[in-house]
Amino acid sequence: MNVTGLAGRPGFMARNAVARSAVGPRSSLPVPRVSPFSTSTSLSCVNHKPGSANPSDSETNRPGSLADKYSAGLRQNKDWAANTARDHPDLFPTLATGQQPQILWLGCSDSRCPETSMLGLQPGDVFVHRNIANILHPGDLSSGAVIEYAVKHLRVKHVVVCGHTSCGGVAAAMGNKELGILDPWLLPLRQVRERNLPLLQSLSPEEAALKLVELNVREGLSVVTQKSAVLNAIQERGLQVHGLIYDVGSGVLRELDIQETEESLRARLVAFKTDN
Numbered sequence: 001m002n003v004t005g006l007a008g009r010p011g012f013m014a015r016n017a018v019a020r021s022a023v024g025p026r027s028s029l030p031v032p033r034v035s036p037f038s039t040s041t042s043l044s045c046v047n048h049k050p051g052s053a054n055p056s057d058s059e060t061n062r063p064g065s066l067a068d069k070y071s072a073g074l075r076q077n078k079d080w081a082a083n084t085a086r087d088h089p090d091l092f093p094t095l096a097t098g099q100q101p102q103i104l105w106l107g108c109s110d111s112r113c114p115e116t117s118m119l120g121l122q123p124g125d126v127f128v129h130r131n132i133a134n135i136l137h138p139g140d141l142s143s144g145a146v147i148e149y150a151v152k153h154l155r156v157k158h159v160v161v162c163g164h165t166s167c168g169g170v171a172a173a174m175g176n177k178e179l180g181i182l183d184p185w186l187l188p189l190r191q192v193r194e195r196n197l198p199l200l201q202s203l204s205p206e207e208a209a210l211k212l213v214e215l216n217v218r219e220g221l222s223v224v225t226q227k228s229a230v231l232n233a234i235q236e237r238g239l240q241v242h243g244l245i246y247d248v249g250s251g252v253l254r255e256l257d258i259q260e261t262e263e264s265l266r267a268r269l270v271a272f273k274t275d276n
């Protein structure tokens with residue numbers, strides 16, 4: 001598809017993206033009054049009303065409250081495990097023996113972007129590295145180790161770099177507010193912004209934020225395909241790399257056109273491929 005057309009698609013508008021904080025729209029939640037390490041939380045509650053919206057902070061923080069997502073999640077885990085075992089009897093016994101994921105997913109930490117759920121896949125299908133704004137620093141040990149392990153040892157078939165609409169990290173990089181530790185983390189995004197400033201300034205704030213999401217995915221793909229393990233896997237066994245943008249407002253993934261010219265691929269192989 002023509003990726004330059006994405007910015008103009010209504011479904012891909014990052015509503016209020018520029019106004020959001022670096023870590024999302026709910027960054028001002030109060031500190032829970034229960035011990036963060038407590039394991040004695042009661043999971044029982046008799047007053048739960050399914051679907052009741054916007055619980056108060058005091059209700060959310062009450063130990064064992066059904067409005068508290070941690071308590072609810074622990075309780076629901078038992079049902080999930082039982083239902084999954086019933087629907088897929090071989091899944092857990094197979095996973096207990098090891099993993100053979102076909103996909104390496106490099107995405108944003110944003111809570112609205114659960115990769116396995118949005119793909120409709122199961123545990124064991126996706127090997128994952130997520131960080132704020134799905135930024136791939138070339139020298140980052142964490143993402144580098146994940147990529148190398150997934151490609152060389154798990155031998156995944158697909159590597160995905162996925163950005164998303166309304167990304168708080170992208171919104172932060174589009175602004176000029178000091179953010180402490182996030183500033184060095186977001187530096188590659190600001191560098192992409194610098195290199196594409198005339199284009200970004202020609203767009204509306206929403207379109208510019210979405211364009212930076214796309215450019216950041218392309219930058220991440222460039223970093224991934226500068227790694228020798230990835231280049232070797234592309235050449236030797238047809239490893240595929242993909243760029244995606246996830247629309248948090250619709251749940252729909254869009255694939256970017258990342259076709260590379262022969263000349264560009266050849267230059268990449270010459271410059272970055274090393275032998276064992």
Ligand SMILES: [Zn+2]
Nearest residue numbers: 108110133167
């Ligand atoms: Zn994000």
